[in-house]
Amino acid sequence: MSDVTIEPARDGDLAEILRTFERFWGDWDFPRPLHHPMFFCEFGDTAFVARRDGEIAGYLLGFVAPTGDGYIHFVAVRDDARTLGLGRRLYETFAAAAAQRGATALKALTSLENTGSQAFHRRMVFTDMTEVPDYAGSGRARIVMRRSLPL
Numbered sequence: 001m002s003d004v005t006i007e008p009a010r011d012g013d014l015a016e017i018l019r020t021f022e023r024f025w026g027d028w029d030f031p032r033p034l035h036h037p038m039f040f041c042e043f044g045d046t047a048f049v050a051r052r053d054g055e056i057a058g059y060l061l062g063f064v065a066p067t068g069d070g071y072i073h074f075v076a077v078r079d080d081a082r083t084l085g086l087g088r089r090l091y092e093t094f095a096a097a098a099a100q101r102g103a104t105a106l107k108a109l110t111s112l113e114n115t116g117s118q119a120f121h122r123r124m125v126f127t128d129m130t131e132v133p134d135y136a137g138s139g140r141a142r143i144v145m146r147r148s149l150p151l
């Protein structure tokens with residue numbers, strides 16, 4: 001999509017994302033409270049938004065952990081902008097920023113039911129996908145997905 005720019009996140013982006021949350025997550029509400037402002041303030045160097053016509057059409061929130069993992073906390077593309085390559089472009093931008101800050105691998109999580117996310121991450125060559133029971137202490141399993149860098 002040539003009319004989309006990938007830019008560092010800026011003031012006001014979190015509020016815009018929360019205002020239009022259902023366009024990214026449908027009726028899944030559990031990610032909402034996990035959109036903590038620290039991803040924009042403390043980890044703003046590794047937070048990116050995709051903009052089309054001045055609106056946020058996708059975003060990726062992440063950081064580089066002391067383990068050397070570039071950790072993707074959330075990636076989401078608006079319902080009208082999916083499968084056009086935006087998720088891939090956000091990952092490419094994050095991977096470059098993370099590698100520049102010393103990351104040697106990428107790590108992301110998803111749920112068992114989020115088969116779309118699993119398919120996307122397989123296409124992004126996350127070769128290590130491991131189901132971990134009770135990963136978050138809530139009694140629910142998560143799929144822990146990893147791949148090495150560079151992308």
Ligand SMILES: CC(C)(COP(=O)(O)OP(=O)(O)OC[C@H]1O[C@@H](n2cnc3c(N)ncnc32)[C@H](O)[C@@H]1OP(=O)(O)O)[C@@H](O)C(=O)NCCC(=O)NCCS
Nearest residue numbers: 075076077082083084085086087088110116117119120123
């Ligand atoms: C997962 C998500 C971010 C993917 O974003 P996207 O912009 O649609 O992905 P892209 O267009 O960059 O797709 C990259 C590749 O993954 C594939 N892909 C993307 N979504 C897919 C799906 N649901 N099923 C199968 N393949 C998929 C694309 O076909 C493409 O394949 P290619 O390499 O052969 O071209 C988007 O579907 C989304 O926001 N989902 C809701 C939020 C969510 O679940 N986020 C992930 C939480 S861990």
